[in-house]
Amino acid sequence: MRVLIIDIDSKIPNLALKKAERYHLDRGDEVIWDMSLMANQVDRIYVSCVFRKNRHKAEEYEVYPHALIGGSGYDLKVTLPPEIEDVTPRINMGFTTRGCIRQCGFCVVPEKEGGIRIVGRLLDLWDGKANQITLLDNNILAVPRHFVEVCFQALLNWIRLDFNGGLDHRLLTREIAVMLAVTPHVVYKFAYDRPAYRKSVNRAIALLKAVGIRQSTWYVLVGYDTTLEQDLQRLNHLRFMNQRAFVQRYVMRPELNPLARWANQRHMFAAMTFGQFLREPRKRDYYIGIYGREKYEELLAA
Ligand code: SF4
Structure with a gap:
């Protein structure tokens, strides 16, 4: 065949x-x-x-x-035949859970995968040689005992974990933070999707700092239901807390591009404010074209 x-x-x-x-x-x-x-x-x-x-x-x-x-860009309902879905290709990347406990309106996971369930072990994804596994789980902290087991498997086998799907900061506890601290890992990623999460983000950062995790990357959703000002508030909040950010654009709109260019370049984000970023002489006219002169002048103080 x-x-x-x-x-x-x-x-x-x-x-x-x-x-x-x-x-x-x-x-x-x-x-x-x-x-x-x-x-x-x-x-x-x-x-x-x-x-x-x-x-x-x-x-x-x-x-x-x-x-x-x-694929999610074609039809969420199309699935692989069960005999293929059950295959574990061992490419050091994949899911140990599918689905999620939440129903975020901007996310395809609830419709595509439904509620959370465990679908495998960490070692099912491992080729037996790699020193890093990328986990695509959508919300592994929603099944804390399974999460702990995954971390133990990583620890015992000297495997570094990349929770690429991000971790749900609202589900952090002292115990989970300790587990995160002792597990070999690349920089942890969390989501700061809504301005209303400010308090819970502060709580999560405090829990992480208490166990020695000083910096994480925070996915910041923009272009969904927030204004540019609200997006900037979240980004400035993360800067103030000495965290990294990664702007995720729900839609591609020109006014969101400078925001992503600034925040998604780690050193740029740490070194300057958005206003300072917009002052770059070579790009000045381009930014004025996007925001209009009045708004541009306003943003210089951001
Ligand atoms: S918590 Fe994450 S995976 Fe779950 S529905 Fe919200 S965005 Fe999607």
Whole structure:
């Protein structure tokens, strides 16, 4: 059997496509990646599209009856056949839980994956050699005993953990903070999605600092239901608390681009305010074009 796999737009290794690849390789099938010209000459096509803006590229494969097209940018309801979903490709990246306990309006996880459940162990993802595993779990702290077990597996095997899906700061406890402190890790990531979280963010930072974790990265959602002023307040709050930020744009709007350019460059964010960033002479006219002169002058004091 000949299989074609098309990865339209993944920014990190695409787990679903990796599962399909592993499944077919284990059966002795030939697997070809990203050669769209082969679409008529294969028995099966798997297409994944992560971002909605690229949906039209995935739609081009709808003419092939042997194509399975999915991904959050195409259709949240499309799933892999169970025999492929159950494959663990051991690429040092993946999920030990799926789903989430929360219902954030901007997030596809509740609709796509439903409530939280444990789907595997840390070591199921490990190739036995790598010293780091990237976890994509959406809200692993919602199952604290499982979280502790994952951390113990990492500790026992000298594996550094990257909780790439982010950790829910509202679920931090003293015990979880201690576990985070002793587990080998890359910089922890949390979410600061709403201005109303200010108090809980302060509480989380205090808990983390008490166990020696002085700095984390905070995903800051912008362009959803907040104003530019509210976005700046959250970012300035993180600067004041000596934390890192990563601006996540819900929509691509020009006025959000300078914010992301400033905050997502760690050294820039630590070294200067947004107002100082906007003073860059070479970009001044560009920024005035985005915000208008009056707003630009106002932002210089931000
Ligand atoms: S907590 Fe995170 S994963 Fe869960 S619904 Fe909210 S944004 Fe999505």
